[in-house]
Amino acid sequence: MAAARVLRAGGCYRRHPLASASSSASSGSGRAAERGERPDSVGLGFRPPAHSHSDWIGPPDKLSNLRPVIFYVPPEESALERRLREARQEAQASNQRFWARHNRAFRQEKEEFIYSRLKAKGLEMRDESGQKATLNAEEMADFYKDFLSKNFKKHLQYNRDWYKQNFRITFLMGQVALVRALRWLRRRKKNVEQ
């Protein structure tokens, strides 16, 4: 149990960068948009170069394995583009929350399982050389089966939410791309006429 407590403490030690970023993004994005800044980057500790007009994607998060994205806020962002960006930010934040919590639970429960099994066998968590004792795949199979069935309903709900988010974001992307294409064509026509 001591091992599990240490792990839990270790897990809480790390700040949730995206959770704070999303709240600051929604409040500060209005002002930030005027200045052309990127409010998300505050929580993530990386600032894209000022001249860049595209989104930046980072390395996988240690807890959720998802890659965080810092979105570019153009100075003349239309309402549609804003809806797209906010949908993507919201999806990113909720996915981050889900997977961070889920993976942390997996790791903790796995440690607890290993600890209880080793205790039942009469072994210590670390052997003589100081290496962490592990169980082989066959012994872990019971844990994997158990974990999967426990989280089944949670996954079903998450799947539904994820599919809805994915379709919505892709549809908005399509709308934005269409509007941009029409605008570009209109501008070209104007240039040709001039």
Next chain:
Amino acid sequence: GLFVWHLRNTGARQIPCRFVHFYHVASNRLITFQYFNFLKRMYVTQCNKDLSQRAKPKSDSIVSPFHELQQLDQEKKVVHKISSVSPIHQSWSEMSSRNELREMKSAAETEDSVIPGGAESKEDRQWKEMKLRLDDLPGILARLSKIRLTALVVSTASAGFAMAPVPFELTCFMLASLGTGLASCAANSINQFFEVPFDSNMNRTKNRPLVRGQISPLLAVCFAASCGIPGIALLTLGVNPLTGALGAFNIFLYTCCYTPLKRMSIANTWVGAVVGAIPPVMGWTAATGSLDAGALLLGGILYSWQFPHFNALSWGLREDYSRGGYCMMSVTHPGLCRRVALRHCLALIGLSVVAPVLNITTWTFPIISLPINLYISYLGFRFYRDADRSSSRKLFFCSLWHLPMLLLVMFTCKKSVLEKEDKGKLHGGSNEMAVEIRLP
């Protein structure tokens, strides 16, 4: 060969021009050595991760500052190794390599305009701009469409075409192969589009293009549509409507049934086996225009083969499946998983015997294929009995060469069209008219 090629490609992209950018030492050997060293490290890691799914304990989050220092140490070690190789220029190369390290750090800092510090700049280097570069696009689309799997699917369709008891028509064959390939690209792209967060969390799939943000979901869907629609149109109009319908049905089955079902029930494996069985049927219908017993037999062989192949593979991925929320037999019903694999290995023997009965091959086929079928059944039995990683790996690797070999033997034992017609001539002169009509 292919495996190494893949790595070299990704290696080349992952070592950004940074090594060239601040590489000031005259000798070219320095940069090549570091390149290969990096590749070697990557190859070894990949080799271990690919097949033995021992989850790396994520201790990184707690010990990250030390991890950063460790990385720098490793880089220093690399540099020192080089200097020991050429003792004549030792002092000169040591100094230049120290300069290089300093330049590496300063270059990274100026590029990202972040507070200086070795640990920070390394993390910052991993941030990538989400801008699509046209010269990256072919590679990205190849990975999005799972080009190697597509090639395998097209080759099973070609096998179906080749086994059909009709004279070989090259244009029909090319159109059928192209159409099947495009349909497969479309299906694979949609599959990846649906599975981004799950792919991110599994070791096997975390380097896919959508996961890495190399391509937007919109572009992935557009690519899928631009492959799928022409592909199915080609099959329907250029080959025959039956093949087109089968192709469209297979895309639907894979993207709308198999992919969501993976997270809901173990029935996904059986649906997936049907998905794998349809391409040879498509090849057969492309050649003959009809769905007869031979097509179903070929489909049956592919269907049965999927089980030892997939069940053995999934045995080593149980941890990732459990954490990712995938409902697979290997996790929830391990006994069933092994039983089904063995059952279908034995079914392959049975199906090989049915082939000459249906007049698709001669009787030499079940005899010649018996050794390889018995071998895979033996491995299937070992997997059933031992239920450990080594037996699952043996069965999986065997399935990889078993299928191409079985199809090859089948093709060589194919009952030739001429042979059948000769038989017709022998059986009676009154049938001569009929025989002549049958000749192309």
